[in-house]
Amino acid sequence: MDFNGSDTLPGPRTEDHLPHTAETAVKVVIVGGFGVGKTTMVGSVSEIRPLTTEETMTQAGIGVDDNYGSETKTATTVAMDFGRISVTDKLVLYLFGTPGQERFWFLWNGLFEGALGAVVLVDTxxxxxxxxxxxxxxxxxxxxVVAVNTFPDAPRYPLDELRTALDLTPEIPIxxxxxxxxxxxxxxxxxxMRFLHAIALSRAALG
Incomplete structure (x- = not known):
């Protein structure tokens, strides 16, 4: 999906400092295959102007990158996307979007370091x-958690069927x-955030 068609926050985005009320900052990674919408998600939700590392796709990627469903895509993330959103006055999320092509997956371990949770974007x-x-x-x-990105030309399936197809355990939200x-x-x-809170409560109950 193209970030140019995304909803944005009212008014200009600025590289503001954290709100003075912020007490907790959490790292979240946005992951998924090539062209599932990671850059668009970070860009649409970030309250600051997102940092992207997109490069123009070249002939070198032909036969290497699987661009099925994204044949019109002309740029791709080669390192990461970065954004920030204040969930509450006290809680801030730092968003890191990962590159989708398998040849860049060696970067994932560094991006996962310190992450409290992740969003897996799925293309049906x-x-x-x-x-x-x-x-x-x-x-x-x-x-x-798993988020199914509803591309206009992608088939739609009941979430229960997708849960089974993806072999998700019952507690993982989709x-x-x-x-x-x-x-x-x-x-x-x-x-x-609700899922992570439930996990924390469960662990606390177990002692």
Whole structure:
């Protein structure tokens, strides 16, 4: 999805310092295969002008990158995307979008370092890409939620069917979203925060 069509915050974005009321900052990673909308999600929801590391796609990627469903995409993330959103006056999320092409996955370990949670963006046209993504998060012990990006030309399935297809355990949240819309992207992040809160309460109850 193209960030140019995204909803943005009213007024200009500025590289403001953190609000003086902020008490907690949390690192969240946005992961998924090539062209699932990670850059668009970070851009649509960030309250500061997002940092992107997009480069123009070249002939060198032909036969290497799987661009099915993203044939019109002309740029790709080669390092990371970065944004920030204040969930409350006291809680701030730092958002890190990962590169989607497999040849850049060696960067993921560094981006996962210190992450409290993750959003796995899914394209129903390429569900198989999601297994490697989720496997890497599980290996690192990073909790995640799954957000199905509703591309206009992608098939739609009931969430229960997608949960089964993705082999998700019952406690992992799965939802639909439109990453071009700020409110939809923020809803995904709020679901992640609720999921992380539930995990923390469960661990506290176990002592």
């Amino acid at each position: 046209r390429r569900l198989e890409v999601s297994f490697d993504v989720m496997g890497r998060l599980e290996e690192r012990g990073v909790p995640f 939802m639909e979203c439109d990453v071009r819309r700020r409110a939809s992207s923020k809803d995904v992040l709020m679901n992640l």
